[in-house]
Amino acid sequence: MRPTLNFFLPTLLAASLALSGCVSLAPAHERPAAPVAADWHAPATGSAEVRPAADLGWREFVTDERLRSVIELALAQNRDLRVALLNVQRAQAQYGVQQADQWPGVSASGGQTAQRLPGSLSGTGQRAISRQYTATLGVSAFELDLFGRVKNLTEAALQQYLATEDGRRSTQISLVAQVAGSWLTLAADQERLQLTEQTVKAREDGLRLTQRLQAGGISSTLDLRQAEIAVEQARADLASLTQQVATDRNALELLVGAPLQAGHWPVTGSADAATLTAALPAGLPSEVLLQRPDVQQAERTLQGAEAQIGAARAAFFPRISLTAGAGSASPALDGLFRNGSGTWSFMPQISLPIFDAGRNRAQLKTAQVDRDIAVAQYEKAIQSAFREVADALAERTTLGQQQQAQQRLVAQTTDALKLSEARFRAGVDDRLATLDAQRSLYAAQQALVQVQLAQQLNRVTLYKALGGGALADTGADTAPRQSAG
Template identity: 75%
Template structure:
């Protein structure tokens, strides 16, 4: 038994002494060193700002909490992490020998009728590969990076879910405000229609005036029906994201003029700092590192593979003598396999591994470029969205004044009813535009927060690679 343990210890010392994987070097980011639109000075980094701090609306905070607990897509992402972690554990186990205990009895009857028995008890290792060229280590390193990439995918899914819930909540609030506006507009146009009917009956208004008033009322009725459907669909979309039915008190009550996020601008920082912190970019880099490790395994396949089978124990013809002095036994069977001719299989596998690495490089670079565009687009909109909202507010005020003047001129008989209807339509469109502009401003804050890597939460602890 002592010899067996000595051999096993020496084998463990030899195993995993080298790796033939290329030295990993992070590819240069294929994007500009600065954002196309210069960000304004700000103190808060999105990655350092938790979603509870960023989203100030208590109803939205509750919905995000429920979504993180119940959303099925996020649940699948978490289960994928657990699966990848288990796969890494399986691959890591191949680096150590599997030791099995065995007990056996054999009975043999000779032609003379006598029966002989043999008892044995052994402890052994079967076909354990001595990883002298790092093949098993490279496979283990690849499995570790794949596990970490899966966890990055889970973090990316969480960031996206937080942003999607916020976006759905804001969209529902905006459509509810549009619905209220459509209801108010319909009431005003129905009242205008009744007034026009009375004037037409008195011979003051023409049939054209009546038809114009009817068209305006029907248009408002159509808008109301469409927005009623849209609000119901918005609620369904939010319910799907949250993962469970919503109570009425969980729905938004304020309009788009009420901020649901902090209004302080986020610091954009440098592209090299921001983009590499995003979980989707980290996932792409982990995938690249896994492909790099697989090259090491493919290279090691060209070299001899040494496996070890060994056992030690005791054997005796009598059960009560199994562990007596002098009953010990051991076996030691190393095996060396050297590839001589494989019709180019190893060479092809190495080429596949190298091409996979090149593909992973391109995907990593694309992930950085896509992340750069996300931030650049959000910054470009942030630079002008305040002016858009202010301009739309002025437009609403101007059309309100136009409607007041048109109604006054109609009351004095200076203009016909058509001028008033035109002013009403202009005001309705301007108020809808203001709702859209405010929604865009709120969504821009959420989009920029997500694009800058905010809302990640606590990352799962990752296992450490062993040498």
Template identity: 55%
Template sequence: MNKIQFWTCTPLVFALALAGCGTLAPTYEQPAAPVASNWPKGEAYQADSPTAQAAIDLAWRDLFVDQRLEQLLELALKENRDLRIAALNIERARALYQVQRSDLFPTISADGEGNRQRLPADLSGGRSGGATPKQYSATVGFAAYELDLFGRVRSLNEEALQRFLATEEARKSAQISLIAEVASSYLTLASDQALLELAQDTLKNQRDAYDLIKRSFDLGVASQLDLRQAQTSVEVSRADVARFTRAVAQDRNALELLVGKNIPKELLPDSNLEGAAAMVELRADIPSAVLQRRPDVESAERLLQASNARIGAARAAFFPSITLTADAGTASSSLDGLFESGSRTWSFIPRINLPIFDAGRNSANLEVAKKDQQIALAEYEKTVQGAFREVADALAARGTLDAELDAQNALVEATSESYKLSEARFKRGIDSYLNVLDSQRALYSAQQDLIAVRLARTANLVTLYKALGGGWTESDANLASGYTSGGSNNDQRG
């Protein structure tokens, strides 16, 4: 091996030999979850059904029974702009990681240079009229390549990798949230349509009652008080019809925003909330450790690992750093002699930097890195605790909403009978119309509350599914209109 090859290859071999060295980052250990190992128990919580399924292992396509909702969710996964932004953020984070990872290797480039310079006589050896020297060169080499003796570059690379993976988990979390929001908006639209139909039916009945009272009033049988009370009921129902008409229109607008495009009419729900809300029963007799599989929790842990790696880079700044610049090629004073025999040239410039005095800069950077790691740990624990509360609240709602729904159904039946009895007594002249009006209002309110409880029960199933980390499957990774370009390798290390 000649000298040029020796001096050019030695730094590369040396650098590769150091590639297996470790870093100065603390050894990472997954923090203990700051929550109980099991969900709360008590009167508010019910036992799981034998046919219930675990949300974490249940794809969203298997949760919803309504085919229209399933098609709407597929459309949203392709068209929703927030999901596109999340996917593009992954691509950006992947590119940033590749930029940081490239620092592990020397950047080799080929350079060609020509130089002509006019020198005065006193700088050219006393030549009359001065001199115009020429120089041409063609070289291949690398500049300022850092030998990663103490793992600074590898620590920064690990930080970039973990931040990239955190962004990927954030996309999964965004998808789960989108599925839950679309389903909830779909159910809300169905509920408001049911309320609108109820208000319209009530308005028709109120107008019929008003017409009857008006005829009785004209005949002198009914009092003016009865007439005005009947008119009051009509106006209340008219206001409700207008209010729920507005709500239905706004619900459609919200649903179209989530989906990302105009929704075909055949995919919109009808007022049958029971059909729209049909879902698979979920089980919760699983340990709370399942929360660590939630994408938002995994994202928080990735950021914790990134801050842990940052400490290694901050520690490495206290130690000497060595950078290498080397090139080899040819040089000549004439262009045609650039590749002739004897024109070979090379240079090798090692540079070492030893920190002596920096006025506490490195110490402060290390302290910042440690505090960032503590902040990331607190953020991770907060995320786990928030996830635990979401599940616990959803379980408490699931354990009580069935009983509330049964009670509300019974209330509707009771108020319906009360209304029929009071109406019959009024027609017989036993009671005033005020009793009829009170019974009618109680029935209308009970029917509205029944729709609201049905919505709360079905929406709670969606919330529970989201809180338990369901809704993400690898088969959905490329649904966002091509805005993702392949999955990442979670086991990749620079």
């Protein structure tokens, strides 16, 4: 018995594993050529000493401590990111299930069989009770993977797992960008609200002055009505911006997934210095785009589709499975493991497809079309990524010029307002010229805040488009980076 268990079953398992996975019928993976131009069609500014965006973690990119704390809270509480992480865990479990098929399942069993025969059937004329005890260690229906079917299915499951992990990293980068953008927008709207409050106060002061002048017969009723209109317009803007700030706060809390405390909200003037002021180097498309998690996810999907082709091709070949067992049998329980009680069984089975009404060919065609779809999706991911970077770079080249022009406009309208107020007090001009100067300054100040916000959002967009933090903020990435084979 002992020689049978110690030699027969281990020898069978070793031979089975040696024969498994000898051949893979999957096509060799070749990364498709990037269907994009060789440059971004925009000047790539930035010092060579600045680290690439993919190597720059979001904690290094974001300089405002309040914004950092909000992003950290969002990474812990955001529900979309939580679902992405759970999808990774689910794909990991599915990969483990598929990987287990590459190994034989060994099980142990024991049992008793009791049978009572009447005297008419016992052969002795006396009723008889017979008992049999068995203990078996065996392998059930283990497939010899001679043509790589199981191996390729495992490889497909692995690539799906890795693609899901890449999707999680892409979701994390997008979340960081969304939270930063929402926070910066709130900061800008708060600054615009403060400007509007100052404008309302200034126009109310102007209205009171006009009322005194009109009462003294120096100013006309038309001047009074113009001053009243200016105040009401500013008050309407104040109400609208108050609502907008409240809406911004709600949107930010939804992204974060939890209520924010007083220390999380932006303070006035923080929007213009919330991110790095150094320009991000764009580099070459082929170097940058392949670091983006969404592009890597598309390539993983393509590799999984290629593995499915190998599994579909293997279905045309014979399939061999083994069922074997070794153990002991005895009519008495105390003799179950004595010498001479050993048993074994060996049942190989081969299945050869002869006629399946074209099922295997249809499955292979499906796998090949899925591969072609994955190629197109990969190329689309490259093209979309290229456009995002190119658009952000094109916008970056003009935003600096816009800000400089807008700053000059604010300075000029400020001087114009001072001159207009002096001329009104001297009686040279009527109130209308002063009101026009106030409106021009107010519009210029609001536009300057918007341009500054656009610059900050452009930095965030460019950071995300360049795969920001893809190599630095990998998070809980435990995915095996090798082939299942």
